[in-house]
Amino acid sequence: MKDVLHVPKLSVKLLSIQKLITDLQCLVAFSPTLCKFQGQGTGKMIGLAREENGLYLLEEARGTCSTKSQLPLSLLSKSLPSHNKDIGLCHYRLGQPSFSTLKIMFPSLFQGLNIGVFHCDDCEFAKHKRASFPISNKRMSIPFSLVHSDVWGPSNIPNISGARWFVIFIDGCTRVSWVYLLKQKSEVSQIFQFFFR
Numbered sequence: 157m158k159d160v161l162h163v164p165k166l167s168v169k170l171l172s173i174q175k176l177i178t179d180l181q182c183l184v185a186f187s188p189t190l191c192k193f194q195g196q197g198t199g200k201m202i203g204l205a206r207e208e209n210g211l212y213l214l215e216e217a218r219g220t221c222s223t224k225s226q227l228p229l230s231l232l233s234k235s236l237p238s239h240n241k242d243i244g245l246c247h248y249r250l251g252q253p254s255f256s257t258l259k260i261m262f263p264s265l266f267q268g269l270n271i272g273v274f275h276c277d278d279c280e281f282a283k284h285k286r287a288s289f290p291i292s293n294k295r296m297s298i299p300f301s302l303v304h305s306d307v308w309g310p311s312n313i314p315n316i317s318g319a320r321w322f323v324i325f326i327d328g329c330t331r332v333s334w335v336y337l338l339k340q341k342s343e344v345s346q347i348f349q350f351f352f353r
Contacts, residue, residue: 182196
């Protein structure tokens with residue numbers, strides 16, 4: 157067998173239905189006690205699985221759904237064109253673990269690859285604490301009617317005065333910016349009061 161995931165202590169062999177119907181171009185019909193695999197064009201039953209303890213256990217494989225492949229259902233495995241797709245597939249099938257965890261589980265997939273280049277939009281979105289601000293092209297007509305602010309830090313290396321943070325204020329009308337260096341983040345409230353005056 158090629159391109160299979162090996163989990164030594166797993167008591168059953170699992171098949172991905174999506175992979176099965178895509179690779180073999182067949183239909184799958186579920187009922188509470190049975191799962192039938194049928195040829196897409198012919199409707200002929202080519203495999204049967206019976207429900208047992210919440211899983212459908214494959215009983216037989218009588219052929220294939222496609223003339224291209226002559227593998228029995230239980231041995232179905234098709235290699236993907238690139239390592240990146242294999243890694244993405246593993247990421248989704250295993251419940252989206254981090255790529256560093258996947259590298260520990262499947263070191264052969266990551267040979268010569270930097271895990272820093274892999275990212276998952278779904279994972280990044282799920283980790284956001286709040287939605288991003290909507291884009292606004294509005295420009296204020298009166299100075300100081302809207303002031304934008306942000307705090308940055310800490311820097312790994314302090315500047316010559318020992319500051320490791322900074323706070324910035326930007327006027328929404330004139331776009332004039334003020335930057336204040338801070339030794340501690342707790343100084344922001346004092347700087348804001350100073351700026352407000």
